[in-house]
Amino acid sequence: MDIQKTKLELLKVILENENSEFIQRVADFVKKEQPDFWDELSVAEQEEIKKGIEELDNGKRVSYESFLKKVSS
Known part of the structure; x- marks a missing residue:
């Protein structure tokens, strides 16, 4: 075919x-x-995203500049 x-x-x-x-x-x-993208993430990636959402829900935020410094180090 x-x-x-x-x-x-x-x-x-x-x-x-x-x-x-x-x-x-x-x-x-x-x-x-x-496929649902969520199912393709590793357990560690899923947990990191859940943690981030929980922090945002609790009012914990960082500035974009702060985030860039953290990920670029």
Whole structure:
């Protein structure tokens, strides 16, 4: 099976279809098939993000300049 030919055929079917319900089902299917970026992060990266969100929720913020100094050292 030629994957490029199949893609073009699918695209043609989608572009020619005026049924909004069909288009929405295709869109929902495609969205469901795309991996969630969160699941692709390591546990350490997830924990670091959660920690940052918690700090922001608690009012702990740093200036952009301060952040740049921290990450560039």
